[in-house]
Amino acid sequence: MSSASTTAGSPPRAAGPAAPAADHIDTKKLIAFLAMVLGMFMSILDIQIVSASLSEIQAGLSAGSDEIGWVQTAYLIAEVIMIPLSGTLARIISTRYLFAISAAGFTAASALAATATNIDQMIIYRALQGFIGGGMIPSVFAAAFTIFPPSKRNVVSPIIGLIATLAPTIGPTVGGYLSNAFSWHWLFLVNIPPGIIVAIVTWNFIDFDKPELSLFKKFDWWGLISMGVFLGALEYVLEEGNTNDWFNDNYIVAGAIASAVGAVIFFYRAFTVEFPVVDLRAFTNKNFSFGSVFSFVMGIGLYGLTYIYPLFLARIRGYDSLQIGETMFVSGLAMFFTAPLAGFLAGRVDLRILMIIGFTSFSAGTYIMMHLTTDWDFWELMIPQILRGFGLMLCMVPINNIALGTMPPARMRGASGLFNLTRNLGGAVGLAIINTLLTNRQDQHYFSLRDHIHWGSHAAVTQLNNMAANFNASGLDGEQAALKQMVNMATRQAVVMSFGDIFLMLTILFLAMILGVLMLSKPSPTGGGGGGH
Known part of the structure; x- marks a missing residue:
């Protein structure tokens, strides 16, 4: 998959693998494809595998609290640059070379990350992981739509969609187990055996296309640099903005300016050079444009909830990484069992109906979560997580079907x-919006609660006196301890109320997507590709 599939001035000849006319699937291509799927799973999994274990990594590397977040940020910044670039690279050096080199490089970077002895080394190795691993993700989707006949896409589509949604969802589960059972080093060492297998299999079995090395002479280096600055700086601003108080921080301002300048140069190059680093003409396809909008919103739901559930469980319930992973695994199971159903229905039901059911299910899950309290744990979270997993999978297949199902093979990798x-x-x-709202709404709810806790409130004074008496009985300064506990209770409740506000926002957003679905013309129910990262 990837980025630029055809040049602005060249014909759409062998820019992508030719779709087969017959329904027969070559065994060699099937083996290659399954190895590619495993490689994609590893790459996507590694985004979230560290999320529940950052405290262990921080302790192991003696990193500061303001530094440890870069273990994820560095990966994301590097990956977001490589994903659109991979189409052009696959066209120049072929899918075989790109994927095999990416798998081998990702495996080597994983080994390096496991050997990191300080936070600076870890950030560098994670950036390498993200950049090299990003080359594996798009190639899988392009292959799914080009080497398989349309009649088989309802089988391939749920497989890829499942991997794309399951990997980030179970990341905290896998990471929590590994860091608890062994050590944080195994978050990276676990990639080595499958990484070696993927590199060997893809090198020997991929033969979807041939290199077009002559295109290297036309490669748009300025386009690459500007795209890197544009997307890299944008990712930095979004990841670090809330932590650094947004535009009150000089680095955030500099990042925003750099991103804007990079964007201007990138888009100018993309529309004027003969062989742009990313072919944006895919957006002239109406189905692709609509599908991309839905994909954007799905990214908010997929990564937003994968972030907010562990945050609640850690901050409010005091769960460790393993307990968080076990609780989050419910969504993964729901996705796993929904995937075959989604594939079955995609070939028999109007895709718009599937999307409406999926968005409704997701909204129902977030609506239930609006009533979150400090006492909710595994059982209260189970139904919302099942609805989330069910809804994501039912949406995933139709969205990718709509976006990529009508794309010509010549543009498939770029698209x-x-x-x-x-x-x-x-x-x-x-995530940027969620973090900002959590901070702002928590402050507002805390001040609102504080206004109701004063010496004129009989309930508040009674509660305070009871707590003070208990502390005095334990030999402590009852009044001071009671006041401190009351502040902590108000803060905790304010955090929970701010979580409820986030779930309200997500409920409205996904219900609004139903209106977007109604604007679509009836798409063909024939198969579709998988999800994305």
Whole structure:
């Protein structure tokens, strides 16, 4: 998959693998494809595998609290640059070379990350992981739509969609187990055996296309640099903005300016050079444009909830990484069992109906979560997570079907990269909004609660006196301890109320998507590709 599939001035000849006319699937191509799917799973999984174990990594590397977040940020910044670039690279050096080199490089970078002895080394190795691993994700989707006949896409589509949604969802589960059972080093060492297998199999079995090395002479280096600055700086601003108080921080301002300048140069180059680093003409396809919008919103829901559930469980319930992973695994199971159903229905039901059911299910899950309290744990979270997993999978197949199902093979790799990019950017924008709202709404709820806790409130004074008496009985300064506990209770409740506000926002957003579905003309129910990262 990838980025630029055809040049602005060249014919759409062998820019992508030719779709087969017959329904027969070559065994060699099937083996290659399954190895590619495993490689994609590893790459997507590694975004979230560290999320529940950052405290262990921080302790192991003696990193500061303001530094440890870069273990994820570095990966995301590097990956978001490679994803759209991978289409052009696949066209120049072929899918075989790109994927095999990416798998081998990702495996080597994983080994390096496991050997990191300080935070600076870890950030560098994670950036390498993200950049090299990003080349594997789009190629899988392009292959799914080009080497398989349309009659088989309802089988391939749920497989890829499942991997794309399951990997980030179970990331905290896998990471929590590994860091608890062994050590944080195994978050990276676990990639080595499958990485070696993927590199060997893809090198020997991929033969979807041939290199076009002559295109290297036309490669748009300025386009690459400007795209890197544009997307890299944008990802930095979105990831670090809330932590650094947005535009009150000089680095955030500099990042925003750099991103804007990079964007101007990138888009100018994309529309004027003969062989742009990313072929944006895929957006002239109406289905692809609509699908990309839905993909963007799906990124908000997928990555937003994968972030907010562990945050609640850690901050409010005091769960460790393993407990968080076990609780989050419910969504993964729901996706796993829904995937075959989604594939079965995609060939028999209007895709718009599937999307409406999916968005409704997701909204129902977030609506239930609006009533969150400090006492909710595994059982209260189970139904919302099942609805979330069910809804995501029912949406995933139709969205990718609509976006990529009508794309000519010549543009497939470029379109696939752009499509995956929209989901990544959706996740980045969603997380930035969620973090900002959590901070702002928590402050507002705290001040509102504080206004109701005063010496004129009989309930508040009674509660305070009871707590003070209990502390005095334990030999403590009852009044001071009671006041401190009351502040902590109000803060905790304010955090929970701010979580409820986030779930309200997500409920409205996904219900609004139903209106977007109604604007679509009836798409063909024939198969579709997988999800994206």
